[in-house]
Amino acid sequence: MSDADVSRATADPAAPQRRRIGVLLVNLGTPDATDYSSMRRYLKEFLSDRRVIEENPVIWWLVLNLIVLTFRPGRKGRDYDKIWNRERNESPLKTVTRAQAEKLGRAMSADPRVTVDWAMRYGNPSIPSRLAAMQQAGCDRILVIPLYPQYAAATTATVCDKVFDALKTMRWQPSVRIAPPWFDDRVYIDAIASSVQNELSGLTFVPEVLIASFHGMPEDYVRKGDPYQRQCIETVRLLRERLRRTDDNLLLTFQSRFGPREWLKPYTDETVRALAKKGVKNIAVVTPGFTTDCLETLEEIAMENAEIFRKAGGRNFAFIPCLNDSDDGMSVIRRVAVRELSGWI
Structure with missing residues (x-):
C-alpha cells in the first residue's frame, strides 16, 4: 500500500473513492530488539493481556511488575539472541510473516482491488496502525486472518479484541471478517503431512517416535470453555490418519x-526425557500449531528439547520446521483467504 494511495484517499473527502478489499495477516508478536528495554516493553504488553494471564488483576500486576519484568526480559533476550535474524535485525517470526503477506499479495494480484498487509498482536507493526492504513487507502472491507490453526482465547480472541478496539476509534468503520481456525481443514492436514514426510525422508536416521507439540495453556482455561485442546486433538487424529501412524x-x-x-x-519436555530414559534413541518433533517458526520452535524445541533428549540418553533429535512461507504453507493461507473472501471477490 503506497503513500500515494493514502494521500488520494484522504485528500478530498467529497471525491469518489475506489473501493478496495484488505487482507490482514496477524501473528502473535515480536520484540523490536533483544536488549533488556525492548524485551521488557514487549513482555509487558503481552503479559498484561487479561486473556493471556487470567489471574487476579491486582495480584498479577504486582507479580508482573515487581518480579517477572525484573528478571524475565534478560533471560528471554538471551534466548532470542540465539535465533535472531542478524541480516535484517529482527526476529524470524517477523521475517517470515512479512514473506507470507508478500507471497499472498502476489497470489491475489489478479484482483486489483485486493491489498494484503501484516501486523503483530504484540509489538510492531501494530494492528491499529495497519487497519488505519487500509481504511485510509479505501478498504471498506477487511478480512483479518489470525495465523493460528487452532482457536484459543489467548490467541485468536485477543486479536479480535484489538481489531474491535481499533474500530471503535474510526468514524468510518470498514466491514470486517475474522477468519475462523482451520485445525481440521484437509489442505492444512495435507500440508503438515507432506512437510513431515519430506523432512523425514532427508534424515540419516529413522525416528522411532514422532511428536506433535502444541503451545500449552492452563488446564482451567479449557474447563472454562476454551476449545483449544479438543481442536489440537482433532488435528493430531487427522494427521495420524493421513500419515498412517x-x-x-x-x-x-x-x-x-x-x-x-x-x-x-x-x-513436551517431560515426554522427550521419558522417551530417552525408556531407551528410545531417535525422535522427530513437528509443531502443527505454529504457522511460523519463532522462539517456541527454533529455541525451545530445536535447541532446548533436543538437549533434554540427548542428556537423558537419546541420540538423534530432528526438528521439523513450520510451514512458514513454503509452497505448502502458502497453499493453506491462500485457501483460508479465498474461502473467507467469498462474496467480496
Missing part, C-alpha cells in the same frame, strides 16, 4: 508452560 508413534504433547498452574498435559 498410531497413538504410540505419533504423540500429542504441549509445550511452553509458564507459572505454577497445571497446564495441559502431557508436557
Whole structure:
C-alpha cells in the first residue's frame, strides 16, 4: 500500500473513492530488539493481556511488575539472541510473516482491488496502525486472518479484541471478517503431512517416535470453555490418519508452560526425557500449531528439547520446521483467504 494511495484517499473527502478489499495477516508478536528495554516493553504488553494471564488483576500486576519484568526480559533476550535474524535485525517470526503477506499479495494480484498487509498482536507493526492504513487507502472491507490453526482465547480472541478496539476509534468503520481456525481443514492436514514426510525422508536416521507439540495453556482455561485442546486433538487424529501412524508413534504433547498452574498435559519436555530414559534413541518433533517458526520452535524445541533428549540418553533429535512461507504453507493461507473472501471477490 503506497503513500500515494493514502494521500488520494484522504485528500478530498467529497471525491469518489475506489473501493478496495484488505487482507490482514496477524501473528502473535515480536520484540523490536533483544536488549533488556525492548524485551521488557514487549513482555509487558503481552503479559498484561487479561486473556493471556487470567489471574487476579491486582495480584498479577504486582507479580508482573515487581518480579517477572525484573528478571524475565534478560533471560528471554538471551534466548532470542540465539535465533535472531542478524541480516535484517529482527526476529524470524517477523521475517517470515512479512514473506507470507508478500507471497499472498502476489497470489491475489489478479484482483486489483485486493491489498494484503501484516501486523503483530504484540509489538510492531501494530494492528491499529495497519487497519488505519487500509481504511485510509479505501478498504471498506477487511478480512483479518489470525495465523493460528487452532482457536484459543489467548490467541485468536485477543486479536479480535484489538481489531474491535481499533474500530471503535474510526468514524468510518470498514466491514470486517475474522477468519475462523482451520485445525481440521484437509489442505492444512495435507500440508503438515507432506512437510513431515519430506523432512523425514532427508534424515540419516529413522525416528522411532514422532511428536506433535502444541503451545500449552492452563488446564482451567479449557474447563472454562476454551476449545483449544479438543481442536489440537482433532488435528493430531487427522494427521495420524493421513500419515498412517498410531497413538504410540505419533504423540500429542504441549509445550511452553509458564507459572505454577497445571497446564495441559502431557508436557513436551517431560515426554522427550521419558522417551530417552525408556531407551528410545531417535525422535522427530513437528509443531502443527505454529504457522511460523519463532522462539517456541527454533529455541525451545530445536535447541532446548533436543538437549533434554540427548542428556537423558537419546541420540538423534530432528526438528521439523513450520510451514512458514513454503509452497505448502502458502497453499493453506491462500485457501483460508479465498474461502473467507467469498462474496467480496
